[in-house]
Amino acid sequence: MAAEMGAPRFSRWQGALGFMLTELRVQGHETLALATSMIVQTVFIVFVWVLNRGLLPYALLGAVVFSVFQIGERVTNESAYIRIDHRLTDLYLASPLTPEAYFLGMATGVMTAFLPPVFVLVALIEVLHPLTWFAALVFAAVLVALWLFASAMGYIFSTLFLDSRAIWPYSSLFYNAFGVLPPVFYPYAYWKAIIPHSLEPLALLLPPSASAALVTWAEGLPLANLSGGEVAMASVAIVVESLGLFLFAVYWARRASRER
Amino acid sequence: MVEDAISARDVRKVYRTRGQPPVEALSGVSIRVPKGSRISLLGRNGAGKTTFLRIASTLLLPTSGEVRVFGRDVVEDPEGVRPLIAVVPQEGKPFFHLTPREQVYTYLRSRGFVRETAKSRTEEALSLMSLGEVADRLNVTLSGGQRQRAMVATVISTQAPLLFLDEPTIGLDPFARRGVWETLRLLTRRGSTILLTTHYLDEADVLSDRLYIVDRGRVVGEGSSEELKRTSGGTLRVTFQAPFSDGSGLEGTLSTFGPVLKEDAGGSLTLFTGPERIQELMAIAMARKVPATVGPVTLEEAFLRLVGRSIDEEDSGGR
Ligand SMILES: Nc1ncnc2c1ncn2[C@@H]1O[C@H](COP(=O)(O)OP(=O)(O)OP(=O)(O)O)[C@@H](O)[C@H]1O
Ligand SMILES: [Mg+2]
Numbered sequence: 336m337a338a339e340m341g342a343p344r345f346s347r348w349q350g351a352l353g354f355m356l357t358e359l360r361v362q363g364h365e366t367l368a369l370a371t372s373m374i375v376q377t378v379f380i381v382f383v384w385v386l387n388r389g390l391l392p393y394a395l396l397g398a399v400v401f402s403v404f405q406i407g408e409r410v411t412n413e414s415a416y417i418r419i420d421h422r423l424t425d426l427y428l429a430s431p432l433t434p435e436a437y438f439l440g441m442a443t444g445v446m447t448a449f450l451p452p453v454f455v456l457v458a459l460i461e462v463l464h465p466l467t468w469f470a471a472l473v474f475a476a477v478l479v480a481l482w483l484f485a486s487a488m489g490y491i492f493s494t495l496f497l498d499s500r501a502i503w504p505y506s507s508l509f510y511n512a513f514g515v516l517p518p519v520f521y522p523y524a525y526w527k528a529i530i531p532h533s534l535e536p537l538a539l540l541l542p543p544s545a546s547a548a549l550v551t552w553a554e555g556l557p558l559a560n561l562s563g564g565e566v567a568m569a570s571v572a573i574v575v576e577s578l579g580l581f582l583f584a585v586y587w588a589r590r591a592s593r594e595r
Numbered sequence: 596m597v598e599d600a601i602s603a604r605d606v607r608k609v610y611r612t613r614g615q616p617p618v619e620a621l622s623g624v625s626i627r628v629p630k631g632s633r634i635s636l637l638g639r640n641g642a643g644k645t646t647f648l649r650i651a652s653t654l655l656l657p658t659s660g661e662v663r664v665f666g667r668d669v670v671e672d673p674e675g676v677r678p679l680i681a682v683v684p685q686e687g688k689p690f691f692h693l694t695p696r697e698q699v700y701t702y703l704r705s706r707g708f709v710r711e712t713a714k715s716r717t718e719e720a721l722s723l724m725s726l727g728e729v730a731d732r733l734n735v736t737l738s739g740g741q742r743q744r745a746m747v748a749t750v751i752s753t754q755a756p757l758l759f760l761d762e763p764t765i766g767l768d769p770f771a772r773r774g775v776w777e778t779l780r781l782l783t784r785r786g787s788t789i790l791l792t793t794h795y796l797d798e799a800d801v802l803s804d805r806l807y808i809v810d811r812g813r814v815v816g817e818g819s820s821e822e823l824k825r826t827s828g829g830t831l832r833v834t835f836q837a838p839f840s841d842g843s844g845l846e847g848t849l850s851t852f853g854p855v856l857k858e859d860a861g862g863s864l865t866l867f868t869g870p871e872r873i874q875e876l877m878a879i880a881m882a883r884k885v886p887a888t889v890g891p892v893t894l895e896e897a898f899l900r901l902v903g904r905s906i907d908e909e910d911s912g913g914r
Contacts, residue, residue, distance in 0.1 A: 349707060350705045350707055353704035353705030354705040356701055356704065357701040357702070357705060360701065361692045364692035421687065421690065422686055422688065423688070423689075423690070425652070425684035426683075426746075428677070429652045429680050429682040430681060430753075431677060431707055432705050432706060432707075433674070592654070592673075593673065594655045595611075
């Protein structure tokens, strides 16, 4: 029969690339959104530049960390918008594209679309405060982990709502609270100065601030002088949390692909 | 053994939303869609059509019952079913920031088609849906009907073995609707199977091999269009142009043939019947010198009668 049974044989992750290209095209039309995504970072960088230029490396590295963390918010909004406002999720899930490939395609598409402004920041860092090889390596590793964490969080979050407008306030609150309050844009040493001793490790357990602490430590910045135990704690936390949440998101994507 | 494209047995669905009373959307629906056929689900708003389509297309879990798609259980083996199907969701909208050409092409790519196949299928689908002129404009700039056609084009381009189309022709002009009908016929000729819902009964009539009428989560009628018309009371409608309260007793005479409808604010009497009783009725009209016309019953009339009957039964059923 002409309508070939099974169509092309498909592996679990295969369609992710195709869906990523879809997302990339969609996001590519939203140039203003790319600029908007840099508002918070720009504000902090300008403040630090004006108030205390010595803290600029922390703010710049933090800005990159925040940008990657914020991809999660974009994934939340995009995923909810496609599912609720366009009802396109039915189109994509009732197909050989697996739910996990759909999720991963969306996460990589959104990430790729939002990379150009991040490259601008990285270029700025290279000019103002070039990273050591070690720091660059640590930076790359934590950013990948953070991206996994943030997109997984974003995707799971998006499935919990019936109305996309109900999501915006929560997602914006969540990503700003966890991306701005802990020491992401400012040094870990300052956090220690303002927080009760017993709560200090919190910053090392939350992926955005753990990423910032690790990369500023790897670069040898004076106010990011972590102990061996702190480095270990932050590293383990970010690896376990990102991998754990990513695997859970894969499970969740499959589960949520069938409404109850 | 030739298995069916869909065989659904006793499907029930109760929606449970927190803080809301549960809604029983399907109460034991059994439907059979033979391979290569075009089947329509008809029913009032809220009858359960979309619920059934979403269950059969693996997107919604049934509360109980069994649905098999090409022999595969939709609950146990969704991953086996999904590559074989494609769905036009009710009220689905294409990505606003893609053009129809990009929409169809990227969809095919994400379903795993290689570039060349995706390209040629895209062009074919766009031309079948007469989207040529707007194929390179962003969907956001298209009219409602053009967007809907972009959705249909996306789905038919897959030539999937089983297509679910939930109100595919909503908002389409009469030319575009006929374009969709032609395309669906072409797809079944090529071997696909189609399950669709529509509120346009003329469309269901010309398009479907078989129809299921669903009401309040139950199948209240099934068969070919002719069969449904017959079970609804007859395939012919006879209208007598006579005021029903003229004291001539015409209404009484006619009511021995079946229920009589008073239409045109009492200016005419209509009844439904089969060809075998036409002569008798015409004799009555001639004897009384009352103008009478005979015409075919439309599917819409049959639908109204069948569903109306189900409403009456339900109401008198002491619920
Ligand atoms: N997510 C949901 N939660 C609760 N109830 C629902 C949900 N979706 C549908 N229903 C209810 O289930 C019943 C069947 O709905 P369904 O969407 O299947 O109807 P339909 O036949 O497709 O109607 P229409 O012609 O209006 O599209 C309705 O009473 C509807 O209110
Ligand atoms: Mg519906």
